[in-house]
Amino acid sequence: MRGWMKQAAAFVALLVLLLLAASAPAETEAVDVLDSDLPLLVNKDNPVSEDFMPADLVVLNDVMDSKLVKIKYKNTQANRTAAEALTAMLEAARADGVTKWQVSAAYRSFQDQEKMLEKKISYYRNKNSGWSRSRARSAALRTVAEPGCSEHHTGLAIDINVPGASAFKGTKQCKWLHKHCWEYGFILRYPEGKEAITGYSAEAWHIRYVGVEHALIMRDTGLCLEEYLQGIEDGTIDPPDMILVEEVPEDGGEKN
Numbered sequence: 001m002r003g004w005m006k007q008a009a010a011f012v013a014l015l016v017l018l019l020l021a022a023s024a025p026a027e028t029e030a031v032d033v034l035d036s037d038l039p040l041l042v043n044k045d046n047p048v049s050e051d052f053m054p055a056d057l058v059v060l061n062d063v064m065d066s067k068l069v070k071i072k073y074k075n076t077q078a079n080r081t082a083a084e085a086l087t088a089m090l091e092a093a094r095a096d097g098v099t100k101w102q103v104s105a106a107y108r109s110f111q112d113q114e115k116m117l118e119k120k121i122s123y124y125r126n127k128n129s130g131w132s133r134s135r136a137r138s139a140a141l142r143t144v145a146e147p148g149c150s151e152h153h154t155g156l157a158i159d160i161n162v163p164g165a166s167a168f169k170g171t172k173q174c175k176w177l178h179k180h181c182w183e184y185g186f187i188l189r190y191p192e193g194k195e196a197i198t199g200y201s202a203e204a205w206h207i208r209y210v211g212v213e214h215a216l217i218m219r220d221t222g223l224c225l226e227e228y229l230q231g232i233e234d235g236t237i238d239p240p241d242m243i244l245v246e247e248v249p250e251d252g253g254e255k256n
């Protein structure tokens with residue numbers, strides 16, 4: 001090979017390597033889902049991407065008392081702050097004499113959600129022999145969120161119920177939860193009457209951690225998360241007073 005040809009070949013090889021490096025998937029950075037002043041919104045119009053990864057997940061079985069709550073699936077994870085709020089809430093329930101709680105779901109990855117949807121599609125197709133895949137998919141999407149559109153991806157949503165009970169609605173645990181969850185920073189994310197706004201059927205068992213300040217305003221105004229965030233944007237709802245952090249002087253602020 002002539003000298004210039006060798007050089008050209010080397011140049012092409014280098015170019016190919018550079019292109020390959022550029023197209024390799026970037027390292028996914030875990031997202032602090034509680035970093036913002038306003039609650040993170042995940043729904044059909046605001047999906048997370050396939051590689052979305054929340055930071056600060058904990059295994060619920062590692063951080064919660066098994067006497068306080070049964071974790072249905074042993075490796076279930078949730079956001080650390082949400083798990084702490086859940087513990088405080090269920091301790092208060094216990095003090096009120098309301099026990100027997102179960103967490104049936106919390107954090108779910110994009111891939112977990114894909115598997116759940118596929119399972120539901122297969123279920124409909126097995127049950128209805130004439131159904132096309134797209135028909136079964138539409139039916140499945142009425143109860144299972146499209147991957148990316150479930151707020152379980154954030155680690156801030158928790159499905160809570162009573163171990164062994166076939167329904168949650170109407171139980172004393174459900175009544176207690178709906179009355180008190182707000183005081184611990186949780187909202188009922190899919191309330192009755194808001195289906196057209198949230199895009200999901202009412203779910204008595206699905207709570208979402210947003211922090212006490214936001215939760216109390218949503219309780220008092222009766223707004224769902226979508227309406228609340230819209231209200232803040234429009235200026236019709238006052239957001240909670242953001243806590244002003246005073247700068248600590250270098251001497252630690254101690255007065256002699």
Ligand SMILES: [Zn+2]
Nearest residue numbers: 157158159206
């Ligand atoms: Zn849920």
